[in-house]
Amino acid sequence: MQIAVSIIILIASYVIGSTPSGLIIVKLISGKDVRTIESGRTGGTNAMRAAGIWAGLGTAILDVLKSAVCVWLVRWLLPGSTWMEIFAPLLAILGHNYSLFLVERNEQGRIRFHGGAGGGPAVGGAFGLWMPSILIIVPIGAIIIYLIGYASVTTMSIPIMTLLIFAYRTWSVGSPWQYIVYGLLAELLLIWALRPNIQRLMNGTERLVGLRARRKKKQADQSSSSTSTSS
Helix, strand or coil: CCCHHHHHHHHHHHHHHHCCHHHHHHHHCCCCCCHHHHCCCCHHHHHHHHHHHHHHHHHHHHHHHHHHHHHHHHHHCCCCCCHHHHHHHHHHHCCCCCCCCCEEEECCCCEECCCCCHHHHHHHEEEEEHHHHHHHHHHHHHHHHCCCCCCHHHHHHHHHHHHHHHHHHHHHHCCCCCCHHHHHHHHHHHHHHHHHHHHHHHHHHCCCHHHHHHHHHHHHHHHHHHHHHHH
């Protein structure tokens, strides 16, 4: 019976994670298809590019809740099952990145899954496992994206912060060590999804946001102004 319940929970977690919050919100607010904007992903960052800050914020909140709900579902139906507590949010991240509802065939006839990069659900998994973690991850993540300027770097930093938080809690208060594994596996899922971004980071062509984006725009405006004046 427990095995059957575990399988149902894992399938449900993937389906819950597959719900394209960003696509729905952007469509409702602006009528646009977020898959045709910038990176084409359905996460909060691209939703903000497509339909503004409130669309991005709403998408981020729903994406966080998707994987948190999966953890709570395990604790309700299979209390004490620590491994299921980490596998359920990982399946939600997988569903978010490769959505069951956003499947298409490309020009070569191959099946392609659309989705996000997994940052929101990764936060949600940590939140579900230990709620105060969000009070650490979100502020530090905001500082990283504002100062460093790369959403992809911020996204990849989330599981690292999660891993460190739970490593400290395992050492200090005896939190389940399996929660550390959640951070590690979530990092691998996010790195895999962000392969194109990592390549652009290496090439120096990744999109900038935050403080560095403002500085770059200001420099470009000043350069354009100087060129116009000299002409």
